[in-house]
Amino acid sequence: MATNTEIEMRWIDAWNDLYxxxxxxxxxxxxxxxxxxxxxxxxxxWLRDSVYEGYHVRVETGWVLGRPGVIASRSRDQxxxxxxxxxx
Numbered sequence: 612m613a614t615n616t617e618i619e620m621r622w623i624d625a626w627n628d629l630y631x632x633x634x635x636x637x638x639x640x641x642x643x644x645x646x647x648x649x650x651x652x653x654x655x656x657w658l659r660d661s662v663y664e665g666y667h668v669r670v671e672t673g674w675v676l677g678r679p680g681v682i683a684s685r686s687r688d689q690x691x692x693x694x695x696x697x698x699x
Contacts, residue, residue: 618662618663621662621667621668622658622659622662622663622668625658625659625662625668625669625670626655626658626659628669628670629641629651629654629655629658629670629681632670632671632672632681633651633681636679638650639651639679639680639681640675640676640678640680640681641653641654641657641670641675641680641681641682641683642673642675642680642681642682642683643657643683644683644684644685648675648676651681654670654681654683657683658670658683661685665687665688666685666686666687667685667686667687667688668683668684668685669683669684669685669686670682670683670684671684
């Protein structure tokens with residue numbers, strides 16, 4: 612089980628990765644794991660909440676609504692899900 616510090620570092624690292632992908636552009640959209648398209652601020656909240664729900668999160672460049680954007684994904688530890696490797 613992750614410590615509070617490890618959990619906080621996960622979402623801070625994810626936010627830093629997100630900033631690396633979007634800065635200095637404006638109006639970048641993010642597609643979440645359920646295919647919802649949101650702005651960067653909503654993506655940050657989703658990343659943080661996902662980490663607190665026990666997920667590992669990842670962001671990468673991709674196409675969102677026909678424009679360069681960010682694809683956000685999440686997965687659980689295989690240990691936590693008894694090998695299920697859930698992805699959403």
